[in-house]
Amino acid sequence: MIVRIWIGFVIVFFAYSLLIYFQADDGNLEGKPDAVVLDGWHTWQSKNCQACHQLYGLGGYMGPDLTNIASAPGKGQVYMDVFIRKGTAKMPDFHLNDSEISHLVRFLVWVDKSGKSRVPGGAVNWSGSYSLDH
Amino acid sequence: MSPFLKLYFRFALLLLLVTLVFGVLAAWAFVMPELFSRYFPFYQLRPFHVSAAIFWIITGASAGILYYKREVLSHHPLKTKYKQVFIILWILSILAIFFCYSFRIFGGREYWEFPSVLSIPLLICWLAFMASYFLPVRSPIHPIPQYVWMWSTGIFFFLLTFIEQNLWNIPWFRESYVRELTIQWKANGAMVGAWNQMIYGTSLYIMVKISGDESMAHSRKSYMFYFIGFANLMLNWGHHIYNVPSAGWVRNVSYIVSMTEWVVFISIMRDFRKRVDEYKKALNFVSYRFVVASEFWVMANLLLALLMSIPAVNRYTHGTHITVAHAMGTTIGINTMILLGSLGYILNVDKYTGGVRNLINKGYNIGQYSLVVFWVALIVAGLLKGYRTAVLDIPDFQTIMQPVNSILTVAAVAGIGVAIGFGLIVFSYFKVLNDR
Numbered sequence: 001m002i003v004r005i006w007i008g009f010v011i012v013f014f015a016y017s018l019l020i021y022f023q024a025d026d027g028n029l030e031g032k033p034d035a036v037v038l039d040g041w042h043t044w045q046s047k048n049c050q051a052c053h054q055l056y057g058l059g060g061y062m063g064p065d066l067t068n069i070a071s072a073p074g075k076g077q078v079y080m081d082v083f084i085r086k087g088t089a090k091m092p093d094f095h096l097n098d099s100e101i102s103h104l105v106r107f108l109v110w111v112d113k114s115g116k117s118r119v120p121g122g123a124v125n126w127s128g129s130y131s132l133d134h
Numbered sequence: 135m136s137p138f139l140k141l142y143f144r145f146a147l148l149l150l151l152v153t154l155v156f157g158v159l160a161a162w163a164f165v166m167p168e169l170f171s172r173y174f175p176f177y178q179l180r181p182f183h184v185s186a187a188i189f190w191i192i193t194g195a196s197a198g199i200l201y202y203k204r205e206v207l208s209h210h211p212l213k214t215k216y217k218q219v220f221i222i223l224w225i226l227s228i229l230a231i232f233f234c235y236s237f238r239i240f241g242g243r244e245y246w247e248f249p250s251v252l253s254i255p256l257l258i259c260w261l262a263f264m265a266s267y268f269l270p271v272r273s274p275i276h277p278i279p280q281y282v283w284m285w286s287t288g289i290f291f292f293l294l295t296f297i298e299q300n301l302w303n304i305p306w307f308r309e310s311y312v313r314e315l316t317i318q319w320k321a322n323g324a325m326v327g328a329w330n331q332m333i334y335g336t337s338l339y340i341m342v343k344i345s346g347d348e349s350m351a352h353s354r355k356s357y358m359f360y361f362i363g364f365a366n367l368m369l370n371w372g373h374h375i376y377n378v379p380s381a382g383w384v385r386n387v388s389y390i391v392s393m394t395e396w397v398v399f400i401s402i403m404r405d406f407r408k409r410v411d412e413y414k415k416a417l418n419f420v421s422y423r424f425v426v427a428s429e430f431w432v433m434a435n436l437l438l439a440l441l442m443s444i445p446a447v448n449r450y451t452h453g454t455h456i457t458v459a460h461a462m463g464t465t466i467g468i469n470t471m472i473l474l475g476s477l478g479y480i481l482n483v484d485k486y487t488g489g490v491r492n493l494i495n496k497g498y499n500i501g502q503y504s505l506v507v508f509w510v511a512l513i514v515a516g517l518l519k520g521y522r523t524a525v526l527d528i529p530d531f532q533t534i535m536q537p538v539n540s541i542l543t544v545a546a547v548a549g550i551g552v553a554i555g556f557g558l559i560v561f562s563y564f565k566v567l568n569d570r
Contacts, residue, residue, distance in 0.1 A: 002283065005361065013291075013368045016387075017298070020320055025313040026381040032309045041308070045242025051177040056315060056378045057453030059244060062164055062176050064531035065453060072529075090167040092175050114311045115379035119449045121524075128446040129389050132379045 030113040040107025043100050052091070056117050063091060067117035070109040080105050135480075135570065136214075139200060142221045143477065144567060146197050147560050149190035149228070150470070154553040154560075156183035161546040165539055181235050181247035187465055188245060189228050192292070194473035195332040196220075196263060199285050201480050202339055203267060206282055216266035220259050227255040245322055246299060253300050260293055279351035280360055281342070284335030287364060291328035295321045316380045323371020329469070331367065337425050337472045340479050344422050359401070362394050370395075373443045377452055385445060392443035395436060402433045420483045420494055424475030427502065431467025435460060438513075450524045455542070456516030463509050466552065474559055481566045493562045501555025508548035515541040 033041065044050070052062035059065075069075050084101050087093030096104070115132065123130040135143075160179040163170035170176065200217060231248040234240070241249040267289055298321035301307050308314050342350050350356065372388025438460050441447050451457065478484075483494060515538050522534045 002278075002357070006283070006287075006364075009361070009364055009368065013294075016369065017320070020316060020384065021307075021313070024316045024380045024384050025310045026379060028310040028312065029379075030311055033311075038308070046240055048177045048181065048238075048240040048242045048247055050242060050244055051180045051247065054453055056375065058315070058319065058374065060176070060180060061453070061455065061458070062167065090171065092171050092177075111311055117377060117453075118524075119377050121449075124446045124449065128444045129386055130376075130445050130449070131382050132377075 029115065030110050033107075033110055036103050036106050037110045039100075040103035040105070040110075043096065043104045044107055047094050047096075054117075055111055056115075065117050066108055066111075067115075068112050070105075070112035077105050077109065080108060135201070138218050138221050139197070140567065140570070141225075142193070142197050142200070143480075144564070145225050145228075146190060146193040146473075146477070147563055147567075149186050149193055151557065151560055152186040152232075153183060153190050154557055156186060158546075158549050158553045159183075161542075161549045165543050165546050178235065178238055181240065182232065184245060185228075185231055185235070185247065191329055191333070191465060191469050191473065193224070193228075194470075194477065195288070195329055195336060198336045198473070198476040198480065199267065199289070199332060200263075202336070203285075206279065207267070210269050213266045213269055216262045216269070220262040220266060223255055223262065224259040227252060227259060230255075243299075243302075243318070250300060250303055253296070257296065260296065264289060264293065277352065279339075279342070279348070280356055281335040281339040281351055284331045284338065284360060287367075288328045288331030288333075288335065291331070291367060292325060295325035295328055299325065312378060312380050315378055316375055316384065319374040319378075320371050323374055324367055326464075327363070327367025327371075331363065333469050333472050334363070336476045337428065340421060340425055340472075340475060343479070344419065355401075359398055362398060365391055366395060370443065373439075373445075373448055376445045376448045389443060389445055392440070395440055395443075399433070399436050399440060402429065402436070420491070420498075421475040421479035423498070424471050424478060427498075428468045428471035428475070431463060431471060434509075435463040435467065438463065450520035451516060454516035454519040454523075455512045455538075455545075456520070459509050459512035459516060462512065463505075466505055466556075467509070470556065474556075474563075477563055481563060481570070483563070483566055486566065490562050490565055493558050497555045497558030497562065499555070500551055501559065504548045504551025504555055508545050508552055511541055511545035511548060515545065 050059035052060045054060070054065040055067050057065055057067075069080060070077060081101055083091070084094070084096060084104060119130060119132065123132060125131070156179055159170075159174060160176060160183045163174060163176040163179050167176060170179070231252055234248050234252070239249060240247050241252075243250070246253075267285070298317065301317060301321075302314055307317060338351060338356070342348055370388050370392040372384050373392060376385050376388075438456070442451050442456065442460065478494075483490065518541065519534060519538050522528050522538075528534050
């Protein structure tokens with residue numbers, strides 16, 4: 001009996017995994033990443049940016065969430081460029097070259113297009129859950 | 135105990151020490167970044183701490199299983215060979231990871247911050263461990279005790295989730311950021327469920343052995359909890375990504391499944407008085423005391439997890455230190471507590487009196503009280519950040535964090551207490567290991 005239930009659970013796990021792989025992405029608003037975005041993504045990882053920053057609230061809490069930094073009022077690409085180039089008292093200067101900086105910025109612009117990190121209060125419904133409109 | 139297993143136990147304890155030391159350093163680098171950013175920046179200290187913590191948990195859990203399985207699973211001559219391959223390669227792989235961090239070579243994935251090429255030896259290690267555990271798939275005990283089910287489930291699902299965690303190396307998975315993020319956190323969340331199965335199985339095993347009550351491992355109620363845990367392992371990881379714009383059903387499936395854990399919570403609450411009595415009786419048994427204490431932390435962290443799993447609440451807690459409180463509460467209060475109980479049981483620390491015993495008791499008390507302060511401070515810091523972000527809607531990050539940082543200083547001070555407390559226990563265990 002227990003063996004049967006266990007096998008049933010494992011089947012559910014694989015079926016649900018496939019569903020997640022092929023159906024969880026509800027729109028792909030950001031489009032496929034080009035080579036520049038992928039290179040920026042590589043820089044994001046190789047400099048371990050997520051240790052201090054978050055994307056969609058996931059990562060370290062030392063610095064701000066950067067999901068929508070590209071479209072935030074008063075911020076944007078030039079702001080990001082300066083920050084990455086100079087560093088701050090808290091954030092070290094990583095000595096990135098011009099192309100690494102511009103590709104990293106392009107990656108963050110790409111992420112920004114995928115959605116909003118903050119959930120608006122009005123999205124919460126009676127069940128305690130919410131739906132996110134693109 | 136074989137020399138290989140002895141080496142493995144020492145390595146597990148060493149990983150716990152590294153976790154504690156780098157945890158304290160990272161906490162102070164967080165509150166005083168200007169002091170650390172040049173030579174020991176937070177982005178370098180955090181991977182040391184996180185990886186050491188994860189590998190301490192997996193190493194500690196697998197060390198216990200390697201020791202206990204001799205009693206409950208059939209023997210096979212090849213098992214010892216696989217065990218030795220696993221132990222040596224596992225230690226070398228983790229040392230290679232720390233070597234990379236020392237030179238700031240990162241893979242930059244949350245929890246798995248080492249270059250992904252090092253996942254290959256880790257995968258080979260786990261396959262060797264699985265061979266050592268499963269070969270041949272037979273147990274001399276019938277019916278198979280529940281802890282064997284839990285260990286087997288944890289070991290098997292760790293393999294699946296570890297592979298899933300590395301799927302991002304296939305370009306198709308990176309074609310959509312939302313897809314990549316969803317799968318990354320599906321794997322991370324389920325992996326925590328997998329190692330919890332290994333550790334809770336160990337906890338049950340110790341309870342059965344100390345109490346002598348085998349029926350604990352065969353009761354209907356405990357099987358019901360096992361399958362609730364199993365379902366949550368597979369499906370409740372979604373609270374990590376409620377705010378990610380993936381399909382709505384991903385959020386709702388996780389929300390519904392995670393609410394089944396209220397059954398576990400209510401049951402623990404009902405048994406609370408019994409547990410207090412047990413705790414009082416267990417004061418003289420070091421290993422049992424750790425296991426029973428972990429149950430109090432299960433209760434506290436389960437309540438926190440249940441609240442965070444409600445999307446309307448998660449809206450305020452996500453991206454705050456409440457998440458850190460939950461991570462610390464579970465990895466220190468539950469996982470580390472059970473693993474220290476398990477190692478203490480194997481090392482038979484109860485037979486020691488005087489110095490070693492006093493040191494363990496002192497470490498236990500300092501560790502527990504400091505952990506309470508640490509945990510509460512992180513929750514308060516998280517509540518404050520959530521309030522300032524989601525309610526006051528303050529746009530500037532520095533302004534949000536100003537009052538939060540002073541509370542985090544309290545957490546950093548308490549963190550020193552946690553490190554001293556658990557450090558004393560580790561030191562005592564090293565002493566006992568050297569005596570054997």
